[in-house]
Amino acid sequence: MKLDLLRDMNRERAARRAVILVTDTADGTQRLVREAQAQGDPLAAELLARFRSGKSGVVEADGRSLFLTVQVPPPRLVVIGAVHISQALAPMATLTELDVAIIDPRTAFATPERFPDVPLLALWPDDALTQLPPLDRYTAVAALTHDPKIDDPALIAALRAECFYVGALGSRKTHGKRVERLTVAGLGPEQIARIAAPIGLDIGAVSPAEIAVSVLAQVIASLRQDRRRASA
Incomplete structure (x- = not known):
């Protein structure tokens, strides 16, 4: 060469x-x-x-x-929210060879003690995302804080970057209000429809660890979807 x-x-x-x-x-x-x-x-x-x-x-x-x-770039997972679900999700995602980063401006949650082995940015998403490689279609974003001030900017950035997976925690009622906010923010119906909400595969998950399993399974399914279609 x-x-x-x-x-x-x-x-x-x-x-x-x-x-x-x-x-x-x-x-x-x-x-x-x-x-x-x-x-x-x-x-x-x-x-x-x-x-x-x-x-x-x-x-x-x-x-x-x-x-x-x-x-092609290695797939990665950007998690918005240093919550209990994230504590279970991060090590599992790392085991599946996803590069993981956690973003949460709430310093009471975003501590190295709770997330010892993954990059952790205790910043608002708008600031944190400038310190990471740009979002792209080889990136998954999971918004888990349940706080629109934290989740919405990350969701908007992920949808505009055409990330291969975009998921958000919350009930259908919560998501309905989210759709209204994102529409006001300038996103179209097709973009908003890409959000997996409620997040995760429907496996009847109850505990944070079970929800983390459902989220990771959905991320992997989305990652492999195009590749299964390409090899069919």
């Missing part, structure tokens, strides 16, 4: 941007395709499927054999 291509791939990895290195197996020529450019590429259909699946492999195009090296 040429040094400039390697440098570009490393730069895109650091910025959490997906790329595919296209290599002609006959003559070794290579080019780099960024996800934002894939739609207009001659290999658009194959590239888009590979971005969804995250899998590298060989394809045939115009009589040529091409190897597609897929580089």
